[in-house]
Each structure stands twice: as C-alpha cells, then as structure tokens.
Amino acid sequence: xxxxxxxxxxxxxxxxxxxxxxxxxxxSFDDVPFCPVTKPAHEASFxxxxxxxxxxxxxxxxxxxAPYNGATKFFSVYSGSTQSEPDLRISHVAIDRTHTTAEDxxxxxxxxxxxxxxxxxxxxxIAPRFHGLPTNRSHNTxxxxxxxxxxxxxxxxxxxxxxxxxxxxxCHQSVAIAARALETAGIPTVITGCARDIIELVGVPRxxxxxxxxxxxxxxxxxENSQLQITRLAISLLENAVKPRTTxxxxxxxxxxxxxxxxxxxxxxxxxxQLAQKRKEFxxxxxxxxxxxxx
Numbered sequence: 001x002x003x004x005x006x007x008x009x010x011x012x013x014x015x016x017x018x019x020x021x022x023x024x025x026x027x028s029f030d031d032v033p034f035c036p037v038t039k040p041a042h043e044a045s046f047x048x049x050x051x052x053x054x055x056x057x058x059x060x061x062x063x064x065x066a067p068y069n070g071a072t073k074f075f076s077v078y079s080g081s082t083q084s085e086p087d088l089r090i091s092h093v094a095i096d097r098t099h100t101t102a103e104d105x106x107x108x109x110x111x112x113x114x115x116x117x118x119x120x121x122x123x124x125x126i127a128p129r130f131h132g133l134p135t136n137r138s139h140n141t142x143x144x145x146x147x148x149x150x151x152x153x154x155x156x157x158x159x160x161x162x163x164x165x166x167x168x169x170x171c172h173q174s175v176a177i178a179a180r181a182l183e184t185a186g187i188p189t190v191i192t193g194c195a196r197d198i199i200e201l202v203g204v205p206r207x208x209x210x211x212x213x214x215x216x217x218x219x220x221x222x223x224e225n226s227q228l229q230i231t232r233l234a235i236s237l238l239e240n241a242v243k244p245r246t247t248x249x250x251x252x253x254x255x256x257x258x259x260x261x262x263x264x265x266x267x268x269x270x271x272x273x274q275l276a277q278k279r280k281e282f283x284x285x286x287x288x289x290x291x292x293x294x295x
Contacts, residue, residue, distance in 0.1 A: 004196040004211060005261045007169050014265035018279045027139045027173055032203040032244035033183040039160050041123050041235050047159035047187075048130040049150060049178060050109055051171035052088035054080065064103035066091040077149040078132040082111060086130070093135055093168035095215030099260040104221035108167055110192070113218070113231035123235060127157040133164075133178055135171045142174050147181035154187055163234055164191045165217045169198055176202035190238040192230060193217045196247065206241045208234045209249045213260055219252075226252045 012023050037044070055062055059071045069091040080086045088109050090102050106112045111130065117123045131153050136142045154162055162182050164175040172195040179189040183205050190206040193199055194214050199207050210217060210230060219227030230250050237248050254260060263269065270278065 017267040034244040044160035045125040047127040047162040049164040062089040062091040065101040079129040096213035099213040110218040172198040
C-alpha cells in the first residue's frame with residue numbers, strides 16, 4: 001500500500017526554506033481519552049464539527065479553485081442549522097490546490113451522506129446544529145477556548161456522538177484536540193481526515209484515514225458513493241473501536257494523478273526565485289487576513 005504523505009516533515013522543510021527559522025511545535029499527548037458509545041448508531045444523534053467557513057460576500061474569491069484567501073478566516077466557534085445545506089467554503093485554509101478544487105462541498109462536509117444514512121436507518125438523528133471550529137495555531141486557545149465551546153454546544157444539542165472533519169494540516173490538529181475534549185465530556189468521536197501523521201501525533205480515539213489530497217476528508221469530489229461509504233465506515237469505526245488510537249484506512253483511492261503526493265509544499269520542486277515569491281505571497285496573505293480578536 002502506498003505510504004501516506006509525511007506532512008509534518010514536508011511542512012517543516014517548506015517553512016525553513018521560506019526563511020522561518022523556528023519550526024512550528026505540533027501538539028502531542030501521551031494519554032488519549034476514550035469514551036465508549038452508549039447508544040447504537042441507529043438510535044444516536046450525531047453532531048458535525050467542521051473547519052470550513054461560511055461564504056462571506058464581498059471578501060474575494062471563495063469558489064472552486066480559489067487561491068488562498070485569508071480574509072475569510074474565522075477565529076471563534078460558530079454554529080449553523082443542519083435542516084438545510086449550508087454554503088461552506090475552504091479557501092481560507094491550506095488545502096491541496098494543485099490536485100483538488102473544493103468544487104463539491106460533500107467532499108469536505110458530510111451532511112448529505114449523514115442525511116442518507118438517517119433516511120435508511122443507519123443513524124438515528126443528525127444534531128440540529130453543526131459547529132465550526134477555528135483553525136488556531138495556538139494549542140492553548142484550541143484547548144482552553146474553542147474546544148470548551150464545542151463541547152458546550154454539543155451538550156446543548158444533546159449529541160450522542162460527533163464526527164469531525166478537518167481540511168488543512170493545522171485543521172487536523174484542531175479537530176484532534178477538540179475530539180479529546182469531547183471524549184472527556186462523555187461524547188464519543190470519530191475523525192475522518194487526510195493527514196494521518198498529524199492526527200496520530202496528537203493522539204485521538206478513532207480516526208478514519210482517507211489517503212486523498214487535503215480538502216477531501218469526507219470523500220472524493222463528485223462521487224456520492226465514496227462520500228456515503230466513507231461516512232458509513234466512520235460510523236462503524238465509532239461503534240466498533242475498543243481502544244484509543246484506533247486508525248482505519250478507507251479502501252478508496254484518489255482518482256487523479258498517482259503522483260499527487262510529490263507536489264504539496266515540496267521544496268525540491270521549487271527554485272530559489274519561486275521560494276522567494278512564495279515567501280512574499282505568504283507575508284502578503286497575513287496582512288490581508290482579519291486580525292485575531294483578543295481573548
């Protein structure tokens with residue numbers, strides 16, 4: 001089986017090459033909380049936790065194929081109704097923009113698949129709200145502020161379980177931390193994601209790994225079968241895992257070029273001039289992004 005992309009190593013080398021001398025310190029925990037399920041899936045209410053952002057009119061390109069758009073970042077937990085399909089975008093985070101375009105919301109937000117499972121009795125209910133989790137680089141903010149808010153809202157919604165779906169590398173860290181908090185509060189969780197090394201470094205109860213380019217944690221774009229089966233696998237993993245740090249890989253393969261893993265943040269493919277331009281673009285994006293509010 002093809003090896004997963006080593007995001008931690010790739011990102012470290014990339015930012016050092018851009019001239020940032022202090023490598024980012026990723027979260028890592030020895031102990032992993034694990035809350036067994038208390039209801040079978042066909043009776044349980046499921047919450048969705050996402051790192052996608054609501055579409056914001058007047059804040060630039062957020063559509064399929066959009067370049068990175070820091071102006072649409074959010075810094076506080078938000079919630080939305082699951083009664084209708086929301087308009088969520090992922091232009092604000094570092095997905096793989098070479099091999100995917102975020103053209104199908106169902107590939108990164110599994111509401112449609114969960115509704116199908118609900119209609120055929122695969123799950124009991126979908127919680128009345130989904131919750132947006134900020135992609136905070138600060139471990140402390142994610143632990144002390146954002147995760148606590150996610151827990152509170154899931155408790156208010158009487159969620160029996162939660163499915164968490166990240167997009168970018170730091171998104172994977174954020175949902176992993178939130179999953180730990182939810183488990184500690186008595187809400188079992190499962191993460192569906194694409195960055196295996198980040199999730200396993202943090203340490204989570206249950207992880208369904210999809211070996212796809214970042215931005216497709218819930219399935220292959222335009223492929224409803226993969227989206228449905230991946231969500232079904234995640235629910236099965238939630239029910240059947242017996243210990244923390246349980247990782248399962250989905251059987252689906254990315255339908256695009258087989259060598260997609262070589263491109264993401266790969267300094268070996270960039271000239272000095274290209275690296276200088278990337279640093280310029282990165283610094284410019286930080287100026288465009290909204291200022292993080294004081295906590």
